[in-house]
Amino acid sequence: MCLKIFLLTVLIDCTGLFGCSDSGSNNGSGTDADTDSDSDSYSDTDTDTDSDSDKYPNGFKVIGYLPTWGTFDSNLTAADFTKLTHINIAFGNPDSDGNLEENLSSDQIAALVAKASEHNVKVSISLGGAIAPSYEDLLNDDSRANFVAQLVSYVEKHNLDGIDVDLEGNNIPTNYEEFVTDLAKELKPEKLLTAALGKWYSNQITDAALEQFDWINLMSYDVTGSWEPETAGQHSPYSKAEGDLSHFIMRDVPSTQLVVGVPFYGYDFQHDTPNLMYVSYSNIVNGHSGAENSDQVDEIYYNGIDTMVKKVQLAKDSETGGIMIWEITQDVDSNDDRSLLKAIYDEALSSASAAR
Numbered sequence: 001m002c003l004k005i006f007l008l009t010v011l012i013d014c015t016g017l018f019g020c021s022d023s024g025s026n027n028g029s030g031t032d033a034d035t036d037s038d039s040d041s042y043s044d045t046d047t048d049t050d051s052d053s054d055k056y057p058n059g060f061k062v063i064g065y066l067p068t069w070g071t072f073d074s075n076l077t078a079a080d081f082t083k084l085t086h087i088n089i090a091f092g093n094p095d096s097d098g099n100l101e102e103n104l105s106s107d108q109i110a111a112l113v114a115k116a117s118e119h120n121v122k123v124s125i126s127l128g129g130a131i132a133p134s135y136e137d138l139l140n141d142d143s144r145a146n147f148v149a150q151l152v153s154y155v156e157k158h159n160l161d162g163i164d165v166d167l168e169g170n171n172i173p174t175n176y177e178e179f180v181t182d183l184a185k186e187l188k189p190e191k192l193l194t195a196a197l198g199k200w201y202s203n204q205i206t207d208a209a210l211e212q213f214d215w216i217n218l219m220s221y222d223v224t225g226s227w228e229p230e231t232a233g234q235h236s237p238y239s240k241a242e243g244d245l246s247h248f249i250m251r252d253v254p255s256t257q258l259v260v261g262v263p264f265y266g267y268d269f270q271h272d273t274p275n276l277m278y279v280s281y282s283n284i285v286n287g288h289s290g291a292e293n294s295d296q297v298d299e300i301y302y303n304g305i306d307t308m309v310k311k312v313q314l315a316k317d318s319e320t321g322g323i324m325i326w327e328i329t330q331d332v333d334s335n336d337d338r339s340l341l342k343a344i345y346d347e348a349l350s351s352a353s354a355a356r
Contacts, residue, residue, distance in 0.1 A: 055085055055120070056348045060315075061322030063217060063259060064341075065090045065126065066112070067329060068103035076112055080334040081119035083345040087112070088164045088194075088217075090327065091129040092154070098138050098147040100125070100154050109158045124192055125155065128166035135167060139175040148182045155191060162192025164217070169201045177209040184212040196261070196324075198222075199244050202251070210253055217324040218244045221263040226277040232269035234301045236262070241311050245318055259322050260315040264330040264340055266302025280330035285338050292338040305343045312347040323348070 056062065063086040066079060081087070089112070092100040104112075116123045128135075138147040151163060165180060173179065180193065187193050196217040197205060210216070221236035241260050248258055264281045271277045281302060288297045294304050303311070315323055323344055334341045 055083070056322070059321075060348055061085045061215075061259060061324075062341075062344055062348060063088060063322065063324040064328035065324075065326050067327055068092075070329070072104060072108060073111075075329045076108075076115065078333075079115075079328055080341060081115055081121045083334060083341050084119075084121050084328070085322070086161075087116055087121055087123045088126040089123065090126045091132065091166065092125045092127055093129070093132050094135070094138060094147070094150075096137075098143070098150045100151070106158070109160075113159050122161035122192065124162040124164045124194065125158075125160055126164040126166050126196070127151075128168060128171070128196075130168055132167065132171055134171065135173045135179070139173045139179045141175075144175065144179060144182060148179070148186055151183065152186045155187070160191075162187060162194065162214075164192075164194045164196060165213075166196040168196075168198065169204075172201060172204045176204070177206045180209050180212040188214075197248075199247050202247065207251065210248075210251065213257070215257040215259050215321045216248065216253060217259045218248065218261045219326075220244045220261045221326070225267050226274040229269060229272040229277065232299060232301070234295060235267055236303055238307060238310055238314070241314055245314070245320065255319045256321055258320045259324045260311055260320055261324040261326060262308060262311055262340075262344075263303055264325055264327060266300050269299040269301070281340055282330055282332045285332060303340070305338070305340065308340050308343045309347045312344055316348070 062084050064079070064084050065088045066075065067090045079087075089104070089109075092103065094100055113123055115121075137143065154160075155163060163183060165183075167173065167176065180195070184193050192214050193212060194215050194217060195213045196219055198219040218241075220241040223235050223237070223240055224231040224233055225235050241262075245255070245258060245260065249255055266279055266281065266284055267277050268279050269277065279300060279302075284297065284300055284302055285291045288300075291297045291300075292305050295302060295307050312323055314320075325341070325344075328341065331341050332339050334345075336342070
């Protein structure tokens, strides 16, 4: 599992990490579960909240996480919403009274929502992240209803389209199922409720909890990383995406409600400190000519264009809900032929693979 000090260092350096290491699967990861759950009980994503845009065939989604740290205003200006269907604001977390901390000003959120509306992109606030505070006290039976009401009020106040729950690993609260069930009752069907989940802790998430989400963003990356500098290698292989899909399908989650997560970053194993190991895709390709055509340069491991295209093909051929990106500020300009977002966009529109 990622060490919090590592993640804090990374966030301070404005590079941003989404999920924790999948190496946690060696210490009690989720295992494929036999369930009696009927897939028809899962959220109906044919509601107005998920009709989305006509950017991609068959409702295929391209979801990008947009971090609140760093130079948010310039990041928002640079972000190409023409190739996205959804934006998740990363992150919003509560204070001890349950009020979401204002990482962005109301004017910044309004600017984001306005740009998204112009391009038919839906915006959700993502709760949690790898260094989120504990939600335990807010979700006990005496506090949960008030906290849920505060979250719904936040969504309505800022004209957002939903909530994305990204509580991870040891930070999964005891009442997670009750929390997401209550959220679903208050939000849906007018608003979205989604989750970001890693296979390595899926045994902490009940079937009933999984059923509450409109879709699940699979964190199919961080098999290794800065917390394991001695374990050099690919942190997001194609096989990881395949395995994650198979796992959650085995848990009776419909493939259409699974979204394949892809990284716009890599790890440089010639270093052994977090702030030097974590490297954005843009820095990789700008520093190494031709790096976009590979998944490795020297001791840097990442996903290049070919692997990204193959993952989009996997998402289409497996009839999934689409692709999720952590995170969109780490790409080169989307008009650049080296751009991963451009590669996703082009392949998602391609008829070469059978789209859902």
